[in-house]
Amino acid sequence: MKQLIAKVVRLVVTTSTAFSIALAFVSSANANSSAVEVRIGESVLYGEAYGSVLAFKGIPYAASPEGQNRWKAPQPVNYADDIDASRYGAQCPQRTDQITSEDCLFINVFTSAKNDSNTAIEPKPVLVWIHGGGYVGGSGNLYMRAVSHWLSQDVVVVSFNYRLGVLGIFAHPALDMSEGANFSVLDMVAALKWVNSHISAFGGDPDNVTIAGGSAGGMAVQMLMVAPQSESLFHRAISQSGYGAWPLPRTNNLKPLPQSLNAQEYAQVLASRVISKAASSVTAEDLNNVSASQWVEAVEGFHLPVADGIILPDEPGVVFMQGRQHDVPYMSGGNSYDGSVYPWSGVPAARLIELAGDEASGIKGVYQLPVLPDGNGYQSLPHQHLFGDMRYVLAGSVTTEAMQNKRSQGYRYFFDVTRSGEPGAHHGAEVNALFYPSSLPGVQHMQRYWLQFIKYGNPNAAGLPEWEPVDTSGANWMVFTASSATQVPHIRSDKLKLLNKAYKARLSPLVR
Numbered sequence: 001m002k003q004l005i006a007k008v009v010r011l012v013v014t015t016s017t018a019f020s021i022a023l024a025f026v027s028s029a030n031a032n033s034s035a036v037e038v039r040i041g042e043s044v045l046y047g048e049a050y051g052s053v054l055a056f057k058g059i060p061y062a063a064s065p066e067g068q069n070r071w072k073a074p075q076p077v078n079y080a081d082d083i084d085a086s087r088y089g090a091q092c093p094q095r096t097d098q099i100t101s102e103d104c105l106f107i108n109v110f111t112s113a114k115n116d117s118n119t120a121i122e123p124k125p126v127l128v129w130i131h132g133g134g135y136v137g138g139s140g141n142l143y144m145r146a147v148s149h150w151l152s153q154d155v156v157v158v159s160f161n162y163r164l165g166v167l168g169i170f171a172h173p174a175l176d177m178s179e180g181a182n183f184s185v186l187d188m189v190a191a192l193k194w195v196n197s198h199i200s201a202f203g204g205d206p207d208n209v210t211i212a213g214g215s216a217g218g219m220a221v222q223m224l225m226v227a228p229q230s231e232s233l234f235h236r237a238i239s240q241s242g243y244g245a246w247p248l249p250r251t252n253n254l255k256p257l258p259q260s261l262n263a264q265e266y267a268q269v270l271a272s273r274v275i276s277k278a279a280s281s282v283t284a285e286d287l288n289n290v291s292a293s294q295w296v297e298a299v300e301g302f303h304l305p306v307a308d309g310i311i312l313p314d315e316p317g318v319v320f321m322q323g324r325q326h327d328v329p330y331m332s333g334g335n336s337y338d339g340s341v342y343p344w345s346g347v348p349a350a351r352l353i354e355l356a357g358d359e360a361s362g363i364k365g366v367y368q369l370p371v372l373p374d375g376n377g378y379q380s381l382p383h384q385h386l387f388g389d390m391r392y393v394l395a396g397s398v399t400t401e402a403m404q405n406k407r408s409q410g411y412r413y414f415f416d417v418t419r420s421g422e423p424g425a426h427h428g429a430e431v432n433a434l435f436y437p438s439s440l441p442g443v444q445h446m447q448r449y450w451l452q453f454i455k456y457g458n459p460n461a462a463g464l465p466e467w468e469p470v471d472t473s474g475a476n477w478m479v480f481t482a483s484s485a486t487q488v489p490h491i492r493s494d495k496l497k498l499l500n501k502a503y504k505a506r507l508s509p510l511v512r
Contacts, residue, residue, distance in 0.1 A: 035086075038201050043079035048086045049113065053148050056109045056202070058089035061194040062187065064103035065163060070288060071170055073179045074105060074190040091139040092164045093292040098139075102167065102292050107160040107191055108140050111202045112151040123205035125455050128158045128195060128234070130188065130213030130220045132428070134302030134344070136165050138216070146435035153451050156204035158195055162187035162220075164303070166270055166295040171251055171263035171306045174284045180310035181251065181263060185223050192224075192233040210236040210454045214431040215341075218242030218332070218392075219305070219316075222399060225326050226319035227311050236457050238450065239332040240430055244316030245395035245503055247355065250307045254314065258506050259355055263306045273298045301346015314510065317398050317503070321511045323405030329457035330403055332396035333413035333477070337424025339388025342378055349377030352386055359502040366494050381423060388427065389492065394499045400470045409469035411459055413478045414491045417442055430480075445485035449478070 034049045038056065047056035060083075062074035069075055089106030090099050111124070127150060131138040140159030150157050162168060168184030171177065179186070196206045211234045213221050221237050222244030224230040249263035250256060268279040274294045275286055307314050319325055349372055356363045363369075367386045369377075377383035396412060403410025415430040417440060433443045434450060449459035449467060459467050459478075465485055467478045475489040490496070504511070 040198055040201060041079045044082045045085040046082065050144055051148075052113050053144060053151055054111050054113055054202075055144070055147070056085040057087055058106045058108065059083060059085050060089070060105060061107040061160060062105040062190045065105060065167070065183070065187075066102040067288075070102070070167065071175050071183060073183065073186045088139070088141045089161070091141070092161050093167060093296050094133070094137045094164050095296060096137065100292075104161045104163070105187060105190070106140070107158065107194055108142070109199070109202045109204075110142070110147045110151060110157040111204065112154070121203055123200065123208070124154050124156045124203050125208040125210065126156045126158060126195065126199055126204040126206070127454055128160075128192065128209060128211045130162075130211060130217035131159065132213060132215030132217040132431075133164070135169060135184065135216050135305065136296075136299055136301075136303050138164075149435060149437055155451070155454060156199065156202055158191075158199070158204075160188075160191040162191070165299045166267075166303070167292060169303060169305055170267055170270075171249065171308060172267040172271060172282070172287060173264045174282055174287060176284075177251070177308070177310075180308040180312075181306040182223070182308060182311040185220070185227055185305070185311050186229065188220055188224060189227065189229045189233065192230060196233060207235070208455070209234045210238065212238035212240065212454075213242075214240040214428060215242070215392075216302075219244060219395075222316040222320075222332070222395065223305060223312060225328075225330065225399075226313060226316050226324065228313070229311060231326055234328065236329045236453060237326075237331070238453065239330070239396065239399070240434075241334045241338050241392040241396070241427060242316075242332060242399075243391045243395050244320070245398050246304075246315075246391050247506070248304055248307045248312070248315050251309060253309045254307055255509060257315075257509060258357070260307075263308065270298045301344065317395060317402075318507055318510050320399045320402035320405075321507065323402070325399075325402070325406065327406045327408050329408045329411075329453065330400065331411040331413065331453055331459070332400050333415065334388070334393035334396045335425040335427060335429055336414065336416040336418065337385070337388060337422060337429075338392040338427045339384035339386065340422075340424075340426035341428075342384040342387040345378075345387065345391075347387065348375060349380070349383050350375050352377070352383065352390060355390065355502065355506070356498075357502045357505055359498045359505075362498045363495075363502070366498060385423075389495055390499055392427070393492070394496065394503060397474075397496060398500065398503065401474045403470060404472060409458070411453070411467060411478070412470050412476060413446075413480065415446070415480050417480055417482050433480075440482045442480045442482050442484050446480045449485070 090101035092104035171181035218239040219242040221239040249261040400410035400412040453459040
């Protein structure tokens with residue numbers, strides 16, 4: 001690769017908190033980009049510059065989780081050779097037409113260059129974006145247009161891959177469970193440790209790191225807020241449509257909860273789809289002999305993390321309500337039509353009613369649920385709204401309210417910027433609004449609030465309507481519409497009151 005580079009843009013670390021950039025943008029192998037390099041340890045990373053965007057892609061942050069490393073915590077990677085960081089690495093195994101491989105633990109860093117050379121630059125806040133995809137899909141591959149929006153705000157952006165499906169979350173009794181069952185969360189921890197160790201080389205401030213994500217990425221943020229392994233690795237957290245209040249499979253070493261699956265039994269069901277042996281006779285060798293593609297096909301619908309008592313002390317909502325989450329400023333919320341994703345969830349309507357518990361009658365009434373002969377409800381709009389509120393909006397509500405247990409504040413939002421013809425803001429709509437420029441006043445306000453929070457841990461700034469944290473009565477939502485950002489005490493109060501009551505009744509054995 002060195003022979004292809006006419007000149008390079010060099011990032012030279014001058015101190016631990018500042019770096020200088022000497023510009024030399026000339027053409028290289030890509031007519032639309034120039035080469036750029038940065039040194040980490042004994043290795044030189046060769047990335048690319050797209051105008052003022054400096055991109056370093058496909059950097060291994062851990063050793064390949066193949067072979068003997070499958071279903072183990074991520075192992076250290078040795079930086080001995082130079083690395084081509086000009087393209088994204090393989091995505092983790094999933095249903096896609098993109099290149100996938102078990103060797104997929106790659107991290108990407110995007111930073112910006114100034115037009116004056118050899119100028120010391122103050123370290124920039126770091127946004128670590130965690131992708132969604134229901135733990136069965138997705139990657140850290142970001143579009144340059146989305147990245148450049150945040151770089152123009154003097155934020156360094158980081159994204160990464162983590163193991164998916166059975167390869168990332170698995171509690172089979174034949175495996176050594178001493179490290180837990182959530183290997184994907186351990187991947188996230190390894191990525192954050194990489195950021196803490198190396199981000200200053202890219203102009204980022206390791207003492208100002210915000211983790212953020214949407215959907216499964218929002219759930220990841222809620223899990224990292226309670227995982228002991230992630231303590232002190234980040235300084236603010238934004239969970240967008242996470243589902244930390246959704247029941248998770250539980251391992252045998254945790255007290256059973258009503259309406260929760262047994263994690264070991266669920267793992268055996270998954271294994272039975274790819275291994276033709278009696279469940280009791282399946283060995284670790286049998287599991288390792290199954291190909292990655294077979295494990296991908298074993299999962300139907302979304303995949304769920306596991307409350308294993310090691311990485312996840314319990315379901316995130318439980319740990320928040322017990323006051324054992326990390327004490328950092330926290331923001332969370334959901335969308336007005338988060339249930340648009342319900343048809344792909346694999347969760348039948350009967351399961352929603354089961355989770356409603358003793359409040360089922362009232363919940364059926366406020367959502368005006370129809371009687372469905374087939375019982376699935378995937379195409380029923382009322383069932384979609386129930387799924388969205390129960391899985392996503394409720395989680396944002398209860399986890400932000402639980403920040404009353406900490407010194408750090410909890411900020412709660414509700415995104416209702418609706419496209420023409422839709423019954424609300426669809427699942428993922430606020431992620432698009434966050435990453436792309438917009439002429440809509442409400443979206444512009446949202447972007448400014450997020451920027452302030454990333455920089456300072458408080459979303460408020462001059463010229464913005466005041467956004468108060470959740471108070472002792474559980475009030476305060478910042479509602480974003482196309483035209484405005486307005487704080488209100490409560491949203492969907494008749495629905496959320498019942499959902500919250502049903503949720504806390506389910507948790508009564510653990511949270512008083």
